[in-house]
Amino acid sequence: MSNIMDPNRPYLTTPQAAEHADFTLSYITYLLRNNKVEGFRLAREWFVYTDSLDAFLAQKRKPGPKGPRAKA
Numbered sequence: 001m002s003n004i005m006d007p008n009r010p011y012l013t014t015p016q017a018a019e020h021a022d023f024t025l026s027y028i029t030y031l032l033r034n035n036k037v038e039g040f041r042l043a044r045e046w047f048v049y050t051d052s053l054d055a056f057l058a059q060k061r062k063p064g065p066k067g068p069r070a071k072a
Contacts, residue, residue: 005040010050017048021057031056 005011012020014028021028029046031037038052 005042005047006049011039011047012050012053014046014048017053020050021053 014025014032017023018025018028023031028037028048032039032041032046032048037048037056039046039048041047
């Protein structure tokens with residue numbers, strides 16, 4: 001995440017990125033804050049670089065939890 005916009009890279013707003021990736025808005029901001037995807041923030045608004053989001057989507061990810069964990 002950066003506060004400096006690169007004018008040579010296309011970007012999406014977080015709602016556009018969420019729709020593009022079929023993720024929630026909170027997950028998109030989580031990815032930005034944890035440097036999983038590249039983007040920038042202007043004032044209170046987050047923006048995601050399209051190429052970074054597409055690269056993240058192309059990565060193979062392990063599936064999420066299947067249900068509640070058994071207590072040991």
